[in-house]
Amino acid sequence: MEKIKLYKNRKISFREYLSSIWKHKSIVYSIGFGDIKNRFSRNKIGFFFAPFTTLLTLSVYWIIFGIIMNVEAWGVDYPLFALPGIVIWAYFNSSVNNIGISLQQSENMISKLYFPRINIIFSRLLFFIPELISGIIIFVILLALYNYPFKISLLWFALLFIALVISILGIGIWISIISLYNRDISNTLSQIINFGIFVTPVFYPGTIIPDSYKFLLHINPIAAVIELFRSAAFETFPFDGHYFIGIAIGLILFVSGFFTFKRIENKITDLL
Amino acid sequence: MSKAIEINNLSKRYSRKKRNLRSLFIKKSSEDQFYALQNINLSIEKGDAVGVIGPNGSGKSTLLKIISRITEPTDGNILVNGKVVSILEVGLGFQQELSGYENIFLSGYLYGLSKREIESKIDQIIDFFGFKDFIHQAVKTYSSGMYARLAFSIVNYIDADIYIYDEVLTVGDSNFSRKAIEQIKKKIDKQKTIIFVTHEINILPIFCNKTIVLDKSKMIFYGDSIEAISQYNSRFNSIESDPIYKEKNEIISNFKSTIDIIDLQNLFKISDIKINCTDKIIKMNDDFEISMLVQKYDNETKLDISILFFDNNEGTPILASSTGFRANGKEIVEKGTYNISCKIPGNILNAGSYSVSIASTKNLKKTVSHPNVFQIIIYKDTDSPFTLAKTKALANIVPEFDWEINKSSYE
Numbered sequence: 001m002e003k004i005k006l007y008k009n010r011k012i013s014f015r016e017y018l019s020s021i022w023k024h025k026s027i028v029y030s031i032g033f034g035d036i037k038n039r040f041s042r043n044k045i046g047f048f049f050a051p052f053t054t055l056l057t058l059s060v061y062w063i064i065f066g067i068i069m070n071v072e073a074w075g076v077d078y079p080l081f082a083l084p085g086i087v088i089w090a091y092f093n094s095s096v097n098n099i100g101i102s103l104q105q106s107e108n109m110i111s112k113l114y115f116p117r118i119n120i121i122f123s124r125l126l127f128f129i130p131e132l133i134s135g136i137i138i139f140v141i142l143l144a145l146y147n148y149p150f151k152i153s154l155l156w157f158a159l160l161f162i163a164l165v166i167s168i169l170g171i172g173i174w175i176s177i178i179s180l181y182n183r184d185i186s187n188t189l190s191q192i193i194n195f196g197i198f199v200t201p202v203f204y205p206g207t208i209i210p211d212s213y214k215f216l217l218h219i220n221p222i223a224a225v226i227e228l229f230r231s232a233a234f235e236t237f238p239f240d241g242h243y244f245i246g247i248a249i250g251l252i253l254f255v256s257g258f259f260t261f262k263r264i265e266n267k268i269t270d271l272l
Numbered sequence: 273m274s275k276a277i278e279i280n281n282l283s284k285r286y287s288r289k290k291r292n293l294r295s296l297f298i299k300k301s302s303e304d305q306f307y308a309l310q311n312i313n314l315s316i317e318k319g320d321a322v323g324v325i326g327p328n329g330s331g332k333s334t335l336l337k338i339i340s341r342i343t344e345p346t347d348g349n350i351l352v353n354g355k356v357v358s359i360l361e362v363g364l365g366f367q368q369e370l371s372g373y374e375n376i377f378l379s380g381y382l383y384g385l386s387k388r389e390i391e392s393k394i395d396q397i398i399d400f401f402g403f404k405d406f407i408h409q410a411v412k413t414y415s416s417g418m419y420a421r422l423a424f425s426i427v428n429y430i431d432a433d434i435y436i437y438d439e440v441l442t443v444g445d446s447n448f449s450r451k452a453i454e455q456i457k458k459k460i461d462k463q464k465t466i467i468f469v470t471h472e473i474n475i476l477p478i479f480c481n482k483t484i485v486l487d488k489s490k491m492i493f494y495g496d497s498i499e500a501i502s503q504y505n506s507r508f509n510s511i512e513s514d515p516i517y518k519e520k521n522e523i524i525s526n527f528k529s530t531i532d533i534i535d536l537q538n539l540f541k542i543s544d545i546k547i548n549c550t551d552k553i554i555k556m557n558d559d560f561e562i563s564m565l566v567q568k569y570d571n572e573t574k575l576d577i578s579i580l581f582f583d584n585n586e587g588t589p590i591l592a593s594s595t596g597f598r599a600n601g602k603e604i605v606e607k608g609t610y611n612i613s614c615k616i617p618g619n620i621l622n623a624g625s626y627s628v629s630i631a632s633t634k635n636l637k638k639t640v641s642h643p644n645v646f647q648i649i650i651y652k653d654t655d656s657p658f659t660l661a662k663t664k665a666l667a668n669i670v671p672e673f674d675w676e677i678n679k680s681s682y683e
Contacts (some may be wrong), residue, residue, distance in 0.1 A: 026381035031367065034378065038369035041410075109365030113358075113382045114341035266344040269337070270286065 017262055020116045027119045031106075032126030039127070051134035057086050058138075065203045073205050075236045077146050080139070084233070085202035085226045087135030092168055092222050093197070094128045097190050099172030100179055107272050117268050118261055121173060125165060148234075156232040160225045163247045167221035170253025173261050180264070180271040196220070201227055207238060218242040221250030275353060276434055276465040277316040277339060282348035284309040284334050307489045308334040312348070314484065314494060318433070321456075321466040323476040323497055325504055326486030332469050335486070336360060336436050339467065354433025354465070357383060359423050359440055368412040372401070372422055375411055379426045393429045400451075401425040421448055428455050434465045441472065453479070473501055477624050477649070498623055498652050502553060533630060533642050540575055540604075541567045542630065545645055548613075555653040556623055556662065556670075562646075563613035564630070568604055575604040576633040579614055580641070581626045581648075583668055590668045591621070596633065622670045623652045623663050 012020075043049045058079060065071045066078030073081035099121050103110065106120045143150065171193070179186035199216050201209075206217050206227045217223040224246035231239040264271070285305045309331045316322055324332050337343045338350060340358040365382070366375045376397055380390035398407050401422050411419065424440055437456065441449045456479070460466055468480055476483055476497045483500035485493040485507075493503045533542040542564050549560040562579055578594035593614060595604065604610055628646040633639040653659050662670045 023384050024381065026387065027378070030374070030378045030381050034367040034370045034374065038367070041369055106365075109382065111337075111342060112360050112365040113379075114356075115382050115384070269343045 014262075017116070021119060021122075024115045024119050027115060028123045029126065031120065031123035032129075035123070035127050036130060040130075047130055050130035051138060054083075054087060054090070054131060054135050054138060057090070058083055061086065061203045071204050071208075074207070074234070074238065076230075076234045080142050080146055080148065081205070081230065081234075082203055083135065083139050083142060084229050085200070087132060087139070088164060088226050088229070089197055089200055089202045089222060090135075091128050091132045092164065093193060094131070095125060095168045096172045096175065096193055098127050099124045099168070100175035100186055100190050103176050103180065103268060103272060110272065111269055117265050118173075118258070121169065121176060121261075124172070125168065151233065151235075153232040157229055160229050160232075163221065163250060164225045166254045167225070167247075167250030170221075170250050170255075170257050173257035174253060177257065177260055177264065180268065196222070199223070205230070205237075206240070214242070218245045219249055221246040221253075224250075274318045275315055275351070276318045276320065277314070277353065278351045279312050279314040280349050282309060282312040282314075282338070282345045282350055283307060284331075284338060284343070285346040309338070309345075310489045312491050314491065316465060316467075316482075318353070318465055319460070319463040320482055321460045321468065321480040323473075323480035323483035323500070324467060324469045324486065325471075325473050325476065325483060325500065329488075330486040331489045332486055333360065333438065335484075336438055336467065336469065339434070340436055352434065355431075356434045356436065357427050357430045357432040358436035358438070359427050360436070360438045366411045366419070366422075369410055371409055372403075372407045372411055372414070373398075375422070376426055379423075380430070383430055385430065397425045397429050400428060400455075402448075417445065417448070424448075424452055432464070434467065435459055436467045436469075438469045439471070441470065441475075473504060475625060476501060496652075498649075501649065502651060505553075531642070531645050533632070533645075535632070536640075539568070539570050539573055539634070540632070541569075542577070542632070543567070545630065547646065547648065553651050554648065555618075555651045556621070556659060557618040557653045557656055559615060559618050561613050561615045562628070563611065566604060566610040566612055568607050568610065571605065571607050573605070573634045574636070576636070577604070577612055578631040578633065578639075580629040580631060581621070581668075582629065582643075583624075583626065590626075594631075594633070596636065619672050620669060621650045622665065622668050623650050623659075624668065625649045626668075 040047055040049060045052070061082050062079050066082065071078065102120050102124045103117070110117060110120070175186050175189050178189065200220055200223045201217060206214075206223060209217055217227070218240075224243035227240060228243055231237045285307055287305045312335070324335065326332050334343070336358060337360065338345050339352060340356050340360065341352070342360075365379075367378060370378060373394075376394055377387070377390050380393075398404060401407070401418075403418055403421075406414065406418065411422070414422070420440070427435065435456075440452060453475075456466060456468070466480070468476075470476065480497050482495060483493075483497040484491060485500050485504050487507065492507065493500050531545065533545075535541065544563075544565040546563050547554075547560055548563060549558055551558065554560050564577070566575070566577065568575065576594050576596035578592055578596070580589050581591040582588065583590050593616075595612065604612075626648050627644045628648055629641050629643045630645050631639050631641040652663060658672070
């Protein structure tokens with residue numbers, strides 16, 4: 001028989017916390033799957049809506065930046081150059097916005113049952129997985145269409161994806177914590193992040209930014225993921241080691257957010 | 273017996289002030305806060321079935337939330353021994369878009385069950401839920417009753433040590449309520465600890481061996497359920513602001529039914545149904561009388577009036593008596609107004625709550641019953657030396673027959 005002791009402001013150890021998260025891991029995909037179903041259930045074409053959005057964005061960017069403005073992307077064909085940026089940015093932006101409101105949205109669950117609340121945040125990482133997967137598939141198709149070699153270095157994406165998830169969680173957890181105390185600030189932050197697409201090399205290569213402003217890209221974890229992936233995927237694309245600063249910042253946000261969340265977890269019901 | 277829950281000096285404060293971001297880092301000052309619970313001391317043994325009653329806003333839900341670990345206490349400590357499952361405020365936080373079937377899994381996961389554990393129980397859960405055809409439909413299409421039934425079915429099949437039920441019986445139909453009560457009783461038999469919140473205080477005595485009475489964030493009584501109800505009634509009789517309680521107390525203490533029974537063929541009318549007794553409450557030893565006024569409109573039919581007592585818990589009839597059995601040699605045939613009364617001697621019904629129905633029979637042919645005219649509570653008679661023996665007798669009817677005990681002289 002398990003024995004639960006609860007004392008005033010009792011801190012549970014990091015280890016206990018992790019094991020509790022692990023024990024309730026099935027919540028993550030169960031809620032995540034429900035959310036995905038919820039999103040697409042009113043669409044006539046269902047899951048095929050996901051690649052449709054990606055293709056539409058890609059076409060618009062291609063016409064405006066690739067053809068009309070003729071952005072030079074180190075010899076890489078523009079659709080292939082832009083797609084990783086579009087997919088990674090869209091996944092980041094939608095997930096962070098979604099995580100920011102996730103606690104409020106799951107209030108009926110939180111106020112009725114005990115489980116590690118952070119699992120709700122983890123579950124929101126699945127929300128935009130259909131777009132991400134369809135984006136990857138489109139990318140592979142484009143590589144074949146443009147006769148690019150399938151380089152082994154494409155597998156760097158796996159590691160970069162982990163960095164991406166950590167950054168999403170880092171920023172998302174902080175926004176959701178702030179939303180418990182002041183909704184105005186958290187909503188404003190979400191809005192500001194939407195404009196982050198302009199300081200992230202989504203539709204232009206990071207190299208066109210003058211050196212004096214480059215630090216804006218270097219501290220941006222999403223810029224790091226996009227640019228590092230491009231230099232892994234395309235031989236001609238230059239590699240810039242400064243981007244690891246951004247990845248470190250994502251990690252710092254994640255660790256600090258995680259521990260702050262753990263500290264206030266028992267208060268969340270009262271704060272909602 | 274071991275302790276299931278032990279609560280020492282527990283308080284829960286909420287702040288009325290709007291919170292700001294600074295409070296994430298700096299401890300709040302204690303001004304402008306109110307208590308949801310104050311200095312609760314309580315110990316629940318393993319296997320206890322504990323009722324929780326109290327008016328709205330008395331802290332019942334907060335207490336349950338603290339025990340189920342949803343919110344943490346501000347002061348004091350609580351020890352919970354074993355796994356807790358709870359149905360709070362109807363439902364378990366289902367996902368609207370998921371089907372009932374998928375929600376069973378989700379709820380199971382939320383309780384920390386593995387997929388295999390849920391799979392081994394899912395057939396029973398669906399069976400008990402009773403709407404097999406709906407199980408693969410999204411729960412947003414469910415009625416509130418089905419919603420509550422699904423929640424109850426899931427909780428019912430989760431293995432835990434402590435079960436918490438908040439108003440589970442108010443949503444379902446009577447058939448489901450009966451099934452639910454049976455299941456909760458089974459849990460009690462299995463030595464599970466039960467905490468049961470309800471506004472239907474009449475069903476508590478048979479159900480819960482102990483009851484907590486909360487009022488304005490304080491625990492004003494904890495102990496025997498029948499005692500708790502009389503405490504509750506004496507305390508809240510005077511509350512006239514809350515119509516629900518006023519009505520309930522009228523039924524219990526004024527012993528006057530508001531129901532008039534009118535015959536469908538308009539041959540008679542029964543009104544002014546009353547219980548007459550000497551005290552404010554009826555104790556096991558007390559005689560009491562049920563009286564009513566019958567207006568008869570025709571001269572032909574012979575009318576018989578019966579009184580039926582139902583076990584509030586099981587819903588089964590346990591006692592019936594009628595003018596057709598042995599009235600004082602008179603019958604209700606002629607047109608006119610009749611005063612009818614039936615004296616029910618003490619020492620027959622066991623302590624507990626009963627529902628009283630009135631039935632009418634025309635010409636010994638057709639009986640029409642009017643259910644639940646009264647709710648009646650028989651209280652324990654603390655003065656009588658036999659009370660304890662009777663309440664342990666596990667029966668509704670406990671008359672004192674002529675028993676003889678003669679010690680044999682042969683050894």
